Amino acid sequence: MTVSRAEATTAVRPADQPVLSVRDLSVLLFTETATVRAVTDAGYDVGRGEALAIVGESGSGKTVMNLAPLGLLPGGVRAVVGGSVKLSGEDLAVASEERMMQVRGRKVGVVFQDPLSALNPNRRVGPQIEEVLQLRLGLDRNASRARAIELLTMVGIPEPDRRLRLFPHQMSGGMRQRVMIAIAIAGDPELLIADEPTTALDVTIQAQLLELLAGLQRQLHMAMVLVTHDIGVVARIADKVAVMYAGTIVEIGTVRDVLKRPRHPYTRALLAAVPAPDAEVGSRFVGLTGSPPDLSNPPAGCAFAPRCVLVQPECRLAAPRLATAGGDHRAACWMTTPHSTGDQEFAR
Amino acid sequence: MSLLTVKDLVVEFKDADTGGVNRACNHVSLDVDEGEIVGLVGESGCGKSTLGRTIVGLEHARSGSITFDGVDILSLPAGRQRQARRKLQYIFQDPLAALEPRQTVGSALDEALIIKGERNPRARAARIGEILVATNLPPGILARRPRELSGGQRQRVCIARALLAEPKVLICDEPVSSLDMSLRAQVMNLFLSLRDDLGVAIILIAHDLSIVRQASARVNVMYLGRIVESGPSAALYAEPLHPYSHALTSAILHVDPDIERSRERTVLKGDLPSPFAPPSGCSFRTRCPNVLETCAQIEPQARVEAGRSVRCHLYDDVETKRLAPAY
Numbered sequence: 001m002t003v004s005r006a007e008a009t010t011a012v013r014p015a016d017q018p019v020l021s022v023r024d025l026s027v028l029l030f031t032e033t034a035t036v037r038a039v040t041d042a043g044y045d046v047g048r049g050e051a052l053a054i055v056g057e058s059g060s061g062k063t064v065m066n067l068a069p070l071g072l073l074p075g076g077v078r079a080v081v082g083g084s085v086k087l088s089g090e091d092l093a094v095a096s097e098e099r100m101m102q103v104r105g106r107k108v109g110v111v112f113q114d115p116l117s118a119l120n121p122n123r124r125v126g127p128q129i130e131e132v133l134q135l136r137l138g139l140d141r142n143a144s145r146a147r148a149i150e151l152l153t154m155v156g157i158p159e160p161d162r163r164l165r166l167f168p169h170q171m172s173g174g175m176r177q178r179v180m181i182a183i184a185i186a187g188d189p190e191l192l193i194a195d196e197p198t199t200a201l202d203v204t205i206q207a208q209l210l211e212l213l214a215g216l217q218r219q220l221h222m223a224m225v226l227v228t229h230d231i232g233v234v235a236r237i238a239d240k241v242a243v244m245y246a247g248t249i250v251e252i253g254t255v256r257d258v259l260k261r262p263r264h265p266y267t268r269a270l271l272a273a274v275p276a277p278d279a280e281v282g283s284r285f286v287g288l289t290g291s292p293p294d295l296s297n298p299p300a301g302c303a304f305a306p307r308c309v310l311v312q313p314e315c316r317l318a319a320p321r322l323a324t325a326g327g328d329h330r331a332a333c334w335m336t337t338p339h340s341t342g343d344q345e346f347a348r
Numbered sequence: 349m350s351l352l353t354v355k356d357l358v359v360e361f362k363d364a365d366t367g368g369v370n371r372a373c374n375h376v377s378l379d380v381d382e383g384e385i386v387g388l389v390g391e392s393g394c395g396k397s398t399l400g401r402t403i404v405g406l407e408h409a410r411s412g413s414i415t416f417d418g419v420d421i422l423s424l425p426a427g428r429q430r431q432a433r434r435k436l437q438y439i440f441q442d443p444l445a446a447l448e449p450r451q452t453v454g455s456a457l458d459e460a461l462i463i464k465g466e467r468n469p470r471a472r473a474a475r476i477g478e479i480l481v482a483t484n485l486p487p488g489i490l491a492r493r494p495r496e497l498s499g500g501q502r503q504r505v506c507i508a509r510a511l512l513a514e515p516k517v518l519i520c521d522e523p524v525s526s527l528d529m530s531l532r533a534q535v536m537n538l539f540l541s542l543r544d545d546l547g548v549a550i551i552l553i554a555h556d557l558s559i560v561r562q563a564s565a566r567v568n569v570m571y572l573g574r575i576v577e578s579g580p581s582a583a584l585y586a587e588p589l590h591p592y593s594h595a596l597t598s599a600i601l602h603v604d605p606d607i608e609r610s611r612e613r614t615v616l617k618g619d620l621p622s623p624f625a626p627p628s629g630c631s632f633r634t635r636c637p638n639v640l641e642t643c644a645q646i647e648p649q650a651r652v653e654a655g656r657s658v659r660c661h662l663y664d665d666v667e668t669k670r671l672a673p674a675y
Contacts (some may be wrong), residue, residue: 057528070531094550172619202391203555203599204616204635211615229529232601235608255605273529274603275558281565284540287533291498 003071011065018045019190019223020069025083027061027068030061035294038064040248041321043081046191046223046240051214053234053255055270059292063195065244066227067159070108070193071100088190105136109222111213113196114211115176119168125179126164136187149184156212174205178212185216192217192224198233210237221238231274235259242265246303249322253329263331265308302334310335349418350379351516351549352403352436359395359402369625375412376441380517383537387564387581389557389596393623394570396553399630400519404438405429417516421660428607437510441522443502449582453505454490460512462664466539475512482545483538500531504538513517516611517549518542525556536563558600561585568595572631574625589658591638591675630661638662638675 027039038061046052056062061186068074069092085092087107092100104110108307112118120128126148133144145164152160155178168176177197184192197213198206214237217224228234233256234241240256243251243266251264262268290307293299299306301316308315315334322330323339331337359373372395380386388396398532401407404413414421421432440446447456459477461472480487483504494502503523510518520539524532536559542548554560561581562568568578569590577590588594598614616635620625633643640661648659653671662674 057530172618196590202620203557204391204595205619207595207599207613207615208617230601231579231603232608235603235605266523267439269360269530270605273533275562276599277558277561277585279562281562282540284532284538285559287529287537289534291531304582319477 018047018086019050019088020044020046020225021084021086022069023084025065025081025085027064027082028080029064030078030080031296033044036077036295037298038247038295039068042242042249044242044249044252046225048190048223049166049218049221050240051217051224051226051238053238053241054225054244055229055231055241057229057235057270057292059295060244061247062227062244065242065249066193066195066225070104070191072104072110072193105189107190109185109187109189109192111177111180111192111194111197111198115173115180116168118180119176121168123167124164125166125168125171128217129179129183132183133323147184147186151186152179154185154216155179155182156208172205173201174209177201177209181209181213181216185220185222187232188220189222192222193228194224196227196229199229213237231259231270235328243270246298247295248303248319248332250304250333251331252322253327254324257268257326257329261325261329263325263329263336264304264333265310265336266304269307269309302332351382351384351417352378352380353413353415354378354399355413355415356402357399357402357414358410359398359407360410363624366624371573372623373409373625376570376573376575378551378568378575380549380551382516382549383543384566385543385550385552385564387560387567388553388570389555389560389567390570391555391620393572393620394556395563395573395623397521397577399570400438400521400551402551404436404519405433406438434513435516437513437515437518439506439510439518439520439523442501442526443506444494446506447502449494452491452493453497453531456505456507457490457512460509464513468530479508482511482542484534494524498531499527500534503527503535507535507538507542511546511548515548516589517551519551519553521553521556523552524559525554532559536603539563557596557674558584569596572621574631574659575650575657576632576660577658583656587673589656589663589673590632590660591636591662592632594673594675595637630659649655 023043024239025039025042029036029038042065044052054062054066068081073079087103121142129148129151130144133139133147139147148164148297149160152163157163158176198209201209210233225240236254241255243264245266251258251267258267262271269288288307293303302319305315310333320334321334322332323337325331325337355377356598357373358375361370361372390396398407402409405596409422416436419432421429424432457476459473461475466472485504485508526536539550543550552560552564564581566578567576567581567584569592571592577593584593585597588597595614595616602608619633621634629645630643630648633639642661648661650657650659651663654673658671666674
């Protein structure tokens with residue numbers, strides 16, 4: 001099967017109101033030994049039929065930024081989440097826990113990196129999907145069985161009747177992730193939250209799942225927020241991208257703006273670290289020295305300063321905020337994107 | 349003659365419950381020259397790690413030979429094999445699991461030299477100093493424990509420890525896959541310098557195809573226990589011969605959205621078959637976009653020409669002296 005994603009370049013024009021609108025998001029996580037500022041003052045919008053990718057490395061806060069606004073942080077995590085979160089205009093910051101459960105069930109689908117942890121290992125796959133359909137959509141037994149078969153077909157699982165009788169461990173990793181996607185789209189959600197959905201899979205299976213996810217997202221006009229560490233994934237399926245470093249968005253914009261005209265030195269470093277397909281065999285690899293800062297004790301000034309090739313003394317004094325680099329393309333860097341007036345709305 | 353020659357190696361695992369047999373390495377042959385970096389790529393269950401582990405003696409070979417530095421290792425009595433493999437060192441994927449958590453880096457390195465038989469503490473300290481320079485680690489690291497180090501530093505400590513044995517071949521199993529992209533360069537560049545400065549040969553086992561391409565002079569592609577294609581890496585990536593190599597290289601994503609979205613991408617159908625019940629004939633036929641009738645009946649033999657080798661029926665009747673993609 002040969003797949004071209006040329007059609008993706010003509011981005012779907014989002015409706016006026018974003019599906020998800022996040023402003024001033026800050027998340028404090030309490031671990032046994034420390035308080036970690038996992039996300040600081042983050043803001044982003046995702047429209048209908050639009051895919052926003054969040055990229056960054058381990059510990060950058062990308063997963064927390066994706067999960068916290070919808071109350072999806074794993075149970076047992078002690079956190080304080082501040083800021084405003086609107087889902088189709090509804091303010092979730094003031095929603096009751098009961099309302100949040102409803103919203104998560106009906107309007108939001110979630111795909112995690114590891115489907116084994118999200119599926120009940122002791123129950124067959126069929127009843128797990130059907131239960132979701134009965135709870136979320138109020139379908140009866142027959143209707144939910146029929147819809148489950150339909151969903152498995154949509155996610156490319158052959159012989160769905162037979163597969164519904166399998167336990168999760170009887171399926172391959174790729175098949176389990178397809179089941180997770182089926183459950184995620186079961187309630188016809190407006191928003192799909194995906195956290196490294198293909199990372200744990202083999203490369204040829206990653207390719208399958210990536211095309212499936214992108215296809216469904218467009219076919220069902222869902223807004224999607226996708227966390228990934230793989231910039232190639234961003235280039236292939238996302239419309240917009242936010243680059244995270246040390247808990248803050250350091251650059252955000254359309255995929256073409258950010259990947260082809262990167263402003264932030266960290267974005268540039270991330271792009272340079274991906275081996276070029278025509279790099280000379282035996283040539284040296286490009287990377288970064290040093291490590292990201294400890295977020296339980298963040299440094300003053302720009303968090304990237306200790307690793308930055310463009311660093312100047314003033315970078316260590318105050319942290320730069322996002323400033324426009326042209327249109328919706330924003331970067332937080334004193335050196336490449338000096339602040340001008342009138343672009344502070346997102347930076348607040 | 350090559351520094352390391354693996355010939356017709358067969359390694360099998362038995363499932364104790366079902367009695368089924370997984371032939372993880374099915375008549376695998378591989379050459380590594382002095383100072384050469386050889387890549388080994390493939391997906392989980394293809395046998396690439398088993399091959400590496402068998403070379404260093406972590407798994408038992410059922411048949412075949414491993415010749416290292418002129419010595420046919422598997423023909424030696426078990427007691428002498430260990431000594432013959434001293435200069436073959438293995439680097440694991442997870443450096444945290446490979447290091448003793450309570451032991452300082454200094455003590456771990458010192459211990460490796462004591463095991464090697466170096467009794468003079470001053471000579472050991474001098475040697476450790478040299479190794480720190482070679483692996484680009486600061487002297488202050490000796491007092492620290494694995495948990496206090498960054499991922500890249502930990503992996504370099506593992507490499508430093510392996511280097512104390514003065515290896516001729518390092519077998520590196522997914523050495524950077526636990527590291528973030530921006531930190532992989534420091535470990536990969538260390539391998540390149542060790543090759544240049546010390547002449548160490550490296551077998552680089554990885555699923556990240558673009559890293560293997562840039563580091564390795566030659567690449568071997570494995571699928572269900574077989575090497576299905578091998579050749580110079582630039583040629584293999586530019587013009588993969590086997591349909592499986594084609595799918596793997598097609599899975600490498602470009603970071604330029606315009607290039608990435610306009611290119612044709614080959615996506616394989618279906619899952620990897622169970623290695624306990626591989627398909628008849630060519631084991632790739634169940635997922636192959638170019639499958640022929642003979643593929644189910646006859647297992648293709650390796651066809652070798654001009655430094656490239658491929659195991660695929662598409663090349664049975666090709667008459668040229670230079671193999672080119674036939675799909």
